[in-house]
Amino acid sequence: MAEKQASDTFHLVHTAIDSGALVQCVRGEGDGAIVTFDGFVRNESYGRPTKYLEYEAYEPMALLKMREIGQQLRQKYAIDRLAIVHRLGHLEVGETSVFIAVSAPHRGAAFDACRFAIDTLKRTVPIWKKEYFEDGAMWADGELPPAPPRAETAS
Amino acid sequence: MLFFSRIRELTSLSEETVEISDGATLEDLFQHYVRLYPKLGGFRASLVASRNQEFSAWGTRIAAGDEIAFLPPVSGG
Numbered sequence: 001m002a003e004k005q006a007s008d009t010f011h012l013v014h015t016a017i018d019s020g021a022l023v024q025c026v027r028g029e030g031d032g033a034i035v036t037f038d039g040f041v042r043n044e045s046y047g048r049p050t051k052y053l054e055y056e057a058y059e060p061m062a063l064l065k066m067r068e069i070g071q072q073l074r075q076k077y078a079i080d081r082l083a084i085v086h087r088l089g090h091l092e093v094g095e096t097s098v099f100i101a102v103s104a105p106h107r108g109a110a111f112d113a114c115r116f117a118i119d120t121l122k123r124t125v126p127i128w129k130k131e132y133f134e135d136g137a138m139w140a141d142g143e144l145p146p147a148p149p150r151a152e153t154a155s
Numbered sequence: 156m157l158f159f160s161r162i163r164e165l166t167s168l169s170e171e172t173v174e175i176s177d178g179a180t181l182e183d184l185f186q187h188y189v190r191l192y193p194k195l196g197g198f199r200a201s202l203v204a205s206r207n208q209e210f211s212a213w214g215t216r217i218a219a220g221d222e223i224a225f226l227p228p229v230s231g232g
Contacts, residue, residue, distance in 0.1 A: 039232050056160060057159075057231070058157065058159055058208075058224060058226065061205060061208035061224075064208055086231060086232075097232065098231065118232060121231060123229070124229070125231050126229055127230070127231030127232075128159060128161075128227060128230050128231070129230045129231065139160055139161050139227065140230035142228030142229050142230030143228050143229055143230070144228045144229075145210050146210070147203075147212075148203070148210045148211050148212045
């Protein structure tokens with residue numbers, strides 16, 4: 001694990017995400033750029049007005065997978081610091097569900113790393129969202145994590 | 156065993172300890188729950204198993220004390 005990992009932030013929270021604080025938290029003296037991703041609750045889903053969302057997670061595994069994303073970012077991109085925070089529980093329309101901030105000396109790495117982080121999170125981190133509408137509720141379709149190796153045996 | 160999302164709702168379980176025979180695989184454990192909750196069978200193709208917080212192939216053998224979950228497609232973000 002790269003030594004910088006120690007300064008990275010991975011949290012699951014049940015209250016509003018303070019995005020400004022996370023941006024400050026990744027800002028280093030040697031950096032020249034910070035790229036952020038702010039994912040928030042849309043007011044509709046496939047044309048149905050959304051009332052609110054409920055998020056749940058397999059929390060210890062989700063944190064493990066978020067840390068793995070951090071390790072992958074450090075292998076692939078010349079970044080400085082990283083923060084990934086996901087909110088769980090009840091979220092109203094417009095509230096931030098996930099916030100990612102990546103700092104780097106140069107913008108290219110920060111853009112690429114931030115995109116990779118959110119795309120990977122949506123495929124591999126065990127978090128689920130249930131959408132509540134006027135006339136019912138349903139679990140969001142979601143994405144199947146990559147298939148594990150076939151020939152694995154007990155260790 | 157841990158249960159999340161639609162699997163938690165289908166079984167009305169959040170977590171439980173289960174005893175299964177020696178040498179059982181994740182698939183065997185899944186079939187154990189299908190016998191208890193037949194509707195679960197219909198979800199098989201959309202689930203990924205985890206063993207000790209790692210995605211694991213269905214043929215993986217289970218050891219005593221393992222933490223297992225059958226995870227629906229993830230939809231964070």
